[in-house]
Amino acid sequence: MSNQQILLIDDERGISDPLSYALRKEGFEVTCSYDGQDGLRRAQSLLPDLIILDLMLPLIEGLEVCRQLRGDPRTREIPVLMLTARTEEIDEVVGFNMGADDYVTKPFKMKPLVQRVKALLRRPHLKEQSVDVVSRQGITLDRLHHRAVAEESELPLTPTEFKLLWTLLRQPGRTFNRNELMDASRGEDANAFERTIDVHVRSLRQKLGARAVLVETVRGVGYRFRDEPHESVVTETNAI
Amino acid sequence: MSNQQILLIDDERGISDPLSYALRKEGFEVTCSYDGQDGLRRAQSLLPDLIILDLMLPLIEGLEVCRQLRGDPRTREIPVLMLTARTEEIDEVVGFNMGADDYVTKPFKMKPLVQRVKALLRRPHLKEQSVDVVSRQGITLDRLHHRAVAEESELPLTPTEFKLLWTLLRQPGRTFNRNELMDASRGEDANAFERTIDVHVRSLRQKLGARAVLVETVRGVGYRFRDEPHESVVTETNAI
DNA sequence: CATACCGGTTAAGATTTGATGAAGAGGCAA
DNA sequence: TTGCCTCTTCATCAAATCTTAACCGGTATG
Numbered sequence: 346m347s348n349q350q351i352l353l354i355d356d357e358r359g360i361s362d363p364l365s366y367a368l369r370k371e372g373f374e375v376t377c378s379y380d381g382q383d384g385l386r387r388a389q390s391l392l393p394d395l396i397i398l399d400l401m402l403p404l405i406e407g408l409e410v411c412r413q414l415r416g417d418p419r420t421r422e423i424p425v426l427m428l429t430a431r432t433e434e435i436d437e438v439v440g441f442n443m444g445a446d447d448y449v450t451k452p453f454k455m456k457p458l459v460q461r462v463k464a465l466l467r468r469p470h471l472k473e474q475s476v477d478v479v480s481r482q483g484i485t486l487d488r489l490h491h492r493a494v495a496e497e498s499e500l501p502l503t504p505t506e507f508k509l510l511w512t513l514l515r516q517p518g519r520t521f522n523r524n525e526l527m528d529a530s531r532g533e534d535a536n537a538f539e540r541t542i543d544v545h546v547r548s549l550r551q552k553l554g555a556r557a558v559l560v561e562t563v564r565g566v567g568y569r570f571r572d573e574p575h576e577s578v579v580t581e582t583n584a585i
Numbered sequence: 586m587s588n589q590q591i592l593l594i595d596d597e598r599g600i601s602d603p604l605s606y607a608l609r610k611e612g613f614e615v616t617c618s619y620d621g622q623d624g625l626r627r628a629q630s631l632l633p634d635l636i637i638l639d640l641m642l643p644l645i646e647g648l649e650v651c652r653q654l655r656g657d658p659r660t661r662e663i664p665v666l667m668l669t670a671r672t673e674e675i676d677e678v679v680g681f682n683m684g685a686d687d688y689v690t691k692p693f694k695m696k697p698l699v700q701r702v703k704a705l706l707r708r709p710h711l712k713e714q715s716v717d718v719v720s721r722q723g724i725t726l727d728r729l730h731h732r733a734v735a736e737e738s739e740l741p742l743t744p745t746e747f748k749l750l751w752t753l754l755r756q757p758g759r760t761f762n763r764n765e766l767m768d769a770s771r772g773e774d775a776n777a778f779e780r781t782i783d784v785h786v787r788s789l790r791q792k793l794g795a796r797a798v799l800v801e802t803v804r805g806v807g808y809r810f811r812d813e814p815h816e817s818v819v820t821e822t823n824a825i
Numbered sequence: 826c827a828t829a830c831c832g833g834t835t836a837a838g839a840t841t842t843g844a845t846g847a848a849g850a851g852g853c854a855a
Numbered sequence: 856t857t858g859c860c861t862c863t864t865c866a867t868c869a870a871a872t873c874t875t876a877a878c879c880g881g882t883a884t885g
Contacts, residue, residue: 448708503861520731522588524612531862541863543843548861563731564842564871565744566588572730743872771873781874783832802832804882 349466350374352391354384354410355399355428360451364397367455368462381405385413388420395466398445399428411445424465428453479514481570482559486511495556505530506549509542510570513560518572520563542568589706590614592631594624594650595639595668600691604637607695608702616768621645625653628660630765632755634715635706638685639668651685659756664705668693719754721810722799726751735796745770746789749782750810753800758812760803782808 351368355361356379365375376391378384381402388396396414400407407427414420427445446465449458477489485494488511493500502510512521512529521529523539530545531537546568550557559571591608595601596619605615616631618624621642628636636654640647647667654660667685687705689698706715717729725734726747733740733747742750752761752769761769763779770785771777786808790797799811 505862518730518732520729522612537862538864540843540865544845544863547844562843566731569730745873777873778875780832780876784834784874787833787835804831 348372348374349395350376350391350393351395351397351462352376352378352384352388352393353397354378354381354388354402354407355397356380356401356403357399360399360428363455364458367459371459371463373462379403381407381410385410388414388423389417392419393423395424395426395462397426397428397462401430424468426461426465476515479511481514481517482556484510484514484553484556484559486514495553500552502549502552505545506552509545510549510560513568513570517570520566520569522567526567588612588614589635590616590631590633591635591637591702592616592618592624592628592633593637594618594621594628594642594647595637596620596641596643597639600639600668603695604698607699611699611703613702619643621647621650625650627765627768628654628663629657630756630761631752631769632659633663635664635666635702637666637668637702641670664708666702666705716755719751721754721757722796724750724754724793724796724799726754735793740792742789742792745785746792749785749789750800753808753810757810760806760809762807766807 351373353361353365353368353375355364355377358379361377361379365377368375376387376393378387382405384396384398384402385405398407398410402410405413411425411427414423414425424446427448428451429448430451446468447461449461478485478487480486483496484500486492486507487494488507491504491507493502493507493510508530509526512526523542526542527537527539530542546560546562550560553559561569561571563569591613593601593605593608593615595604595617598619601617601619605617608615616627616633618627622645624636624638624642625645638647638650642650645653651665651667654663654665664686667688668691669688670691687701689701718725718727720726723736724740726732727734728747728751731747733742733750748770749766752766763782766782767777767779770782786800790800793800801809801811803809
């Protein structure tokens with residue numbers, strides 16, 4: 346029972362039978378389900394370590410199953426491996442951002458698929474859970490209440506500035522180019538002058554005051570939020 | 586160089602020019618190649634994150650390029666997006682099972698294609714093996730954070746120096762000629778003065794300090810990153 | 826030894842890049 | 856409507872970076 350449990354949701358016996366066989370031979374415990382509704386119920390009762398999900402399912406579509414899995418806190422973190430018939434479907438799935446963790450196109454070879462399964466199970470589960478509060482270097486952002494606080498005082502950020510800082514703060518040290526920041530701060534409106542970001546960064550820095558140095562410029566690339574503490578800020582912090 | 590690199594292999598300027606422009610505007614680094622042979626060579630020296638490949642090419646056919654890319658362990662895992670003239674061709678291509686990851690029929694709209702590119706690059710299993718950190722001989726490059734570290738201290742590299750070192754470091758021991766290094770560091774126009782590379786190498790060596798010897802000159806050919814920590818005596822003996 | 830070739834070095838000039846100030850353009854509520 | 860507020864665009868400047876070209880010394884070759 347120390348074996349890892351896999352829930353396989355697929356209505357085609359021609360696929361699920363050999364697949365479940367191959368997985369069992371690898372030492373996994375496999376439970377099969379042949380439609381979406383049943384699969385969803387089993388997922389919630391079994392809480393397996395991994396779910397393999399066909400995109401085309403009777404009763405409930407694969408995407409809907411995935412959505413509901415993600416909506417339930419008990420199953421939210423279970424990795425999902427999606428089976429799709431065509432490459433283009435992957436785009437859709439990715440587009441819907443349904444949170445599948447990997448995709449395999451049918452027809453597939455058994456060995457690579459098992460490899461993928463193992464890789465997913467091996468993966469450290471630092472999946473970015475939906476976080477509403479981020480706090481770094483004395484700056485705290487709460488996106489539910491749309492509040493930004495630096496030490497004591499509240500920062501009056503505009504929506505764009507807020508999203509910008511949110512993006513930077515969530516992955517401190519990572520450098521974002523202007524396009525990524527554009528996307529992050531303005532949704533998917535892709536066609537805008539890149540340098541607009543510079544202006545937002547500027548006003549952001551102004552409002553950050555002494556902490557402005559935390560938003561670093563990476564020349565030729567973009568911007569990033571400083572990872573390690575900065576001397577002048579520490580001094581400032583102490584002084585307050 | 587937090588940016589992802591795309592190699593575009595297409596001989597029709599009417600296609601490759603606007604496409605490379607669109608991709609660059611999206612923040613990708615794009616290198617263009619106008620025939621199969623050259624494209625193959627560039628793929629092997631650049632090791633881009635994605636390759637866009639026209640099916641009809643001079644010198645070597647697209648399918649043959651694809652086959653050879655799949656045959657080389659260095660390029661085997663790089664996703665390939667194939668451009669084809671007619672829908673029926675897709676079937677043929679799929680039939681040959683040449684391992685292209687996606688197909689787009691010409692003529693295509695710019696936006697959807699860019700979407701496809703992004704989707705391909707976002708695919709989880711590709712993400713897992715795409716390399717963002719390279720570390721050799723005590724030097725570590727992280728293109729996501731855009732950081733270069735030697736032992737303890739951070740190296741303040743300019744964008745060009747970073748890309749140069751990134752290229753050398755990814756395939757230690759392999760000698761790159763100046764054109765290849767030009768490509769890698771300047772992405773765009775390959776028709777610049779070759780000796781420019783020498784100057785970049787020099788400033789790179791200066792910043793590397795004691796580790797400067799790791800960037801070796803191969804007289805008459807180009808440069809390479811040293812593979813072995815010490816003298817090549819052992820290597821010689823083993824080689825014979 | 827002479828010579829052509831090659832890479833190292835240097836500095837000046839050209840180009841690119843980001844910061845900044847300011848001027849519209851909409852949006853929205855009073 | 857007017858009066859903010861926010862976002863975008865543009866022009867300009869200074870600094871960082873890249874390229875070019877000239878000069879130098881080492882090396883292979885005859």
